[in-house]
Amino acid sequence: MKSLEELKAIRDKAKSAINVREESDAGTRIVVGMATCGIAAGARPVLNAFAEEVNRRGLKDVMVTQTGCIGICQYEPVVEVYVPGQEKVTYVKMTREKVAEVITEHIVNGRPVTAYTIGAYQN
Amino acid sequence: MRELSLNLLDVAQNSLTAGASLVEIGVLVNTDKDLLNIYVKDNGKGMTQQQADAAQNPFFTTRTTRKVGLGIPLFKMAAEMTGGKLALTSQPNVGTLISANFGWTHIDRMPLGDLCGTLTVLIRMNPHVDFVYIERFNDKEMTLDTRELREVLEGVSLSNPDVIAWIEEFYKENSPLI
Numbered sequence: 001m002k003s004l005e006e007l008k009a010i011r012d013k014a015k016s017a018i019n020v021r022e023e024s025d026a027g028t029r030i031v032v033g034m035a036t037c038g039i040a041a042g043a044r045p046v047l048n049a050f051a052e053e054v055n056r057r058g059l060k061d062v063m064v065t066q067t068g069c070i071g072i073c074q075y076e077p078v079v080e081v082y083v084p085g086q087e088k089v090t091y092v093k094m095t096r097e098k099v100a101e102v103i104t105e106h107i108v109n110g111r112p113v114t115a116y117t118i119g120a121y122q123n
Numbered sequence: 124m125r126e127l128s129l130n131l132l133d134v135a136q137n138s139l140t141a142g143a144s145l146v147e148i149g150v151l152v153n154t155d156k157d158l159l160n161i162y163v164k165d166n167g168k169g170m171t172q173q174q175a176d177a178a179q180n181p182f183f184t185t186r187t188t189r190k191v192g193l194g195i196p197l198f199k200m201a202a203e204m205t206g207g208k209l210a211l212t213s214q215p216n217v218g219t220l221i222s223a224n225f226g227w228t229h230i231d232r233m234p235l236g237d238l239c240g241t242l243t244v245l246i247r248m249n250p251h252v253d254f255v256y257i258e259r260f261n262d263k264e265m266t267l268d269t270r271e272l273r274e275v276l277e278g279v280s281l282s283n284p285d286v287i288a289w290i291e292e293f294y295k296e297n298s299p300l301i
């Protein structure tokens with residue numbers, strides 16, 4: 001049985017971590033559309049994958065959040081990435097499989113994955 | 124929607140949009156009655172009777188980006204396809220209860236899908252909201268109440284990745300539906 005003791009251990013570890021902080025608005029934001037259209041198209045695994053990957057790679061100032069319908073339902077799952085000082089990048093028809101690449105190339109290396117952006121689909 | 128867990132997530136999103144601080148979710152199976160009941164109950168801003176009636180038709184939405192609201196009509200359709208139905212009760216400033224019955228063994232019943240994924244995404248994205256999540260399969264039951272976890276966590280966020288992983292494990296060990 002998953003015990004409350006284990007949860008206490010998690011708590012103590014989290015409390016002692018130096019980098020404890022709540023949401024910040026200074027860093028990068030990854031925003032996943034989670035209205036009906038997004039959910040039906042597969043936004044849930046995409047969002048969970050982003051959160052897991054950000055954690056796995058220990059990216060400290062990256063926040064994964066959700067939003068409602070962005071108004072381009074035919075392109076869902078839609079993910080908007082806001083890097084401070086840069087233009088917003090809109091990824092469309094996202095899948096779990098594309099998540100690691102977006103994190104590595106865009107979030108870590110600073111090069112948006114153009115092939116997955118809305119521009120690539122509109123041309 | 125391909126999975127009822129996605130309908131559930133979508134309906135629960137409405138509760139969060141409505142500003143709920145407590146959301147109760149149930150996924151209950153009674154094989155004697157051949158019944159699956161899925162409900163979402165919240166203490167959000169609620170709806171007037173008129174809004175509640177309108178919400179069951181695919182043309183009512185208070186959103187602004189698109190002219191039709193689809194969440195509730197899709198959930199209702201998924202229930203009715205199995206000989207079941209959806210009931211929506213709401214009161215302004217009190218909250219909303221959406222409850223759908225499905226024929227458990229009906230051939231058109233969509234699979235439950237990844238209920239744990241729905242639960243974790245809700246908690247991860249809304250660490251300040253409390254969730255009570257109940258699953259039942261006949262006389263076997265599991266309850267996860269984030270208020271109880273919060274007590275143990277002493278201010279550590281429910282969206283902490285280790286806490287989410289703990290919840291996933293808890294689910295795997297206790298869910299009567301998997």
Ligand SMILES: Nc1ncnc2c1ncn2[C@@H]1O[C@H](COP(=O)(O)OP(=O)(O)OP(=O)(O)O)[C@@H](O)[C@H]1O
Binds near residue numbers: 036167168183
């Ligand atoms: N739990 C709730 N509390 C208060 N109002 C609600 C609730 N659920 C639904 N509503 C109202 O009913 C409307 C229709 O809901 P529905 O989920 O069908 O569509 P939507 O949320 O507007 O759009 P989407 O298609 O993205 O779900 C909402 O816009 C909202 O005004």
Ligand SMILES: [Mg+2]
Binds near residue numbers: 133134137194195
């Ligand atoms: Mg909705």
